Amino acid sequence: MTDGVKKFLYVNRKAPYGTIYALESLEVVLIGAAFDQDVSLAFLDDGVFQLVKSQDTKEIGVKNFSPTFRALGDYEVTKLFVEQESLDERGLTADDLQEIMWEDEDEDYVEKPSIRIISRTEMADVMADQDVILSF
Amino acid sequence: MKFGIVVSEGPYTHQASDTAYHFVTAALAAGHEVPRVFFYHDGVNVGTRLSIPPQDERNIQEQWSALAAEHGTDLVICIAAAQRRGLLDQKEADRQGKDASNIAEGFRISGLGQLIEMGIDTDRLMTFGD
DSSP states (O other), rough: BBBOOOEEEEEEOSSSSSSHHHHHOOOOHHGGGOOOOEEEEOOOOOGGGBBBOOOGGGGTTSSSOOGGGGGGGTTTOOOOOHHHHHHHHHHOOGGGGGOOOEEEEGGTTTEEOEEEEOOOOHHEEEEEETTTTEEE | EEEEEOOSOOOTTTHHHHHHHHHHHHHHTTTTTEEEEEEEEGGGGGGGGTTOOOSSOOOOHHHHHHHHHHHEEEEEEEEHHHHTTTTTOOHHHHHHOOOOOHHHHHHTOTTTTHHHHHHHHHEEEEEEEE
16 A cells, blocks of 8 residues: 555456346445545456446346446546456457446557456456455 | 454345454454444345344344444445435435435444445455355
């Protein structure tokens, strides 16, 4: 921890629908963004389904909140770590995920991808590096 | 050490709020500090004063209320999660035009910012959920 800034990691392990955990996790992330901490999100297990593109929830009568992930860059939440093994185990690839970009104001607002696909071993390193982990 | 506690499952269906209570009790007995417990997801249901468990069972809400009275622990119920699930204090009931409130003694309703603040201000944040 430096300068009173802590590293917060929000761990998302559950599918986007079926339970409310994913939606309420995102609500914490959005509120937490106002606190100027160092924020990262992790997606593993069924949590990787949260980022799948072209979600359509009309038939189940619940709100499709997946477009909100694309707004995270505006909240300076720009590190979305996705576990490769969790994608593999579910037959998903990077192409199945929606494109989430952020604008780097230090480099003339060039757009950069927020999603970083990493291995299970690297995910352990990301977790070990945090001050606060909230698991959903 | 200073602990922040998150309870993220409802009472009776899940063990989480009991385990959190036992952890907090033990931590306080060992001389640690627990300034705040934050109730999120179905965990907000711990804070209703209208639950009536059978007399030969523990009363989870009363255990937490007693703990708050004895140790001054701040029991915070997330407002967004609470409103979805029908947990209201009198102020919010008046504001929303509802005919009742149900928050138990020692609990208060506030925002998610209190959760983040707890993460910043404590040495360890512990989540009790599934």
